[in-house]
Amino acid sequence: MSKRQLAMVMDLNKCIGCQTCTVACKTQWTNRNGREYMYWNNVETYPGTGYPKNWMELGGGFDAAGDLQDGIIPNIEADYGVPWDYNFDALADGKQLTPNVEPTWGPNWDEDEGAGDFPNDNYFFYIPRICNHCTNPGCLSSCPRDAIFKRDIDGVVLVDLDRCQGYRYCIAGCPYKKVYFNPKLSKTEKCIFCFPRIEQGLPPACAQQCVGRIRFVGFLDDVNSQVHQLVHKYKVALPLRADRGTSPNVYYIPPTEAPPKFDAEGNVIEGSNRIPTEELEKLFGSEVNGAIKTLKSEMAKRKETGKSELMDLLIAYSHSEMFRLDNNYYKKEGTNKLAPVDNRYLSGKHTQRISRFSRGN
Ligand code: SF4
């Protein structure tokens, strides 16, 4: 465990899939030098193929006994999609705008498709994803160079680029596929939770710019933080695919409000639920049922009485009600704390157990 742990909570009921967060991150960190295809923050449609393609099926993470699981390294062209460009100069000559290569795949290729029969029984929702800055990171345990470490000061997971040799075991070991290979540098790179901003008391760029105001950021041990209250007090924020054994520190408020289903004549089917419970359980575990029950009962309370602390918290009337950070903590501790959490992470404990990792093709 790190001394403290930063966390983010994202309210999926409020995400409108606008990708402002994606652009805020991309323009800040990944718009050049081999990072063009990377999205440290992406927002994908669920159900859908995700980014990279079918990431949930690509292994990594730990089994129930704590053993690291084999994983697959996605292929950059086939599974992420190489960005294409347009002949903008030709526009001045009155020519048609065309892509420079035939696009075959890219992030959000299946955006808004979802599942089911339109219009009576179909559904989708958005899932924004960043690195989860896990308490037990699969990326870190996979690295034979000890190049990935977790900061003791706040639990942020970082790559030491001096140590990284670009072996890519970390990509296979991360069940969320949130580490990326930089072909120009032959190193891997990932979300850094905007730690230079955090150290100044500012939230990550994705959270600051979020149009839907869905993101809460703070320290999990701070009982007054929104993240602590949503995760520990109200228990309505849950990690994604916790069954992969990495103890993620990004949490989600599950989607609770979907339109009802309609029958063939267009009549509302009373009590129907468009988002299948089994899909939510697959993403967030069986705890999702308790979280939804709490959210629905607080919503009803708010409608009846006009009062609900939880609903007020989730509405987030201002930025100060979404972020609770502490630059004085970093001033006091010193911002130069890039030391790993403890020797467990330097022992290569799990690395010895890796039998095989394969590359996507
Ligand atoms: S989400 Fe993946 S890259 Fe991020 S800390 Fe967890 S295992 Fe590592």
Ligand code: SF4
């Ligand atoms: S900016 Fe906020 S609302 Fe827009 S896609 Fe990102 S997380 Fe969703």
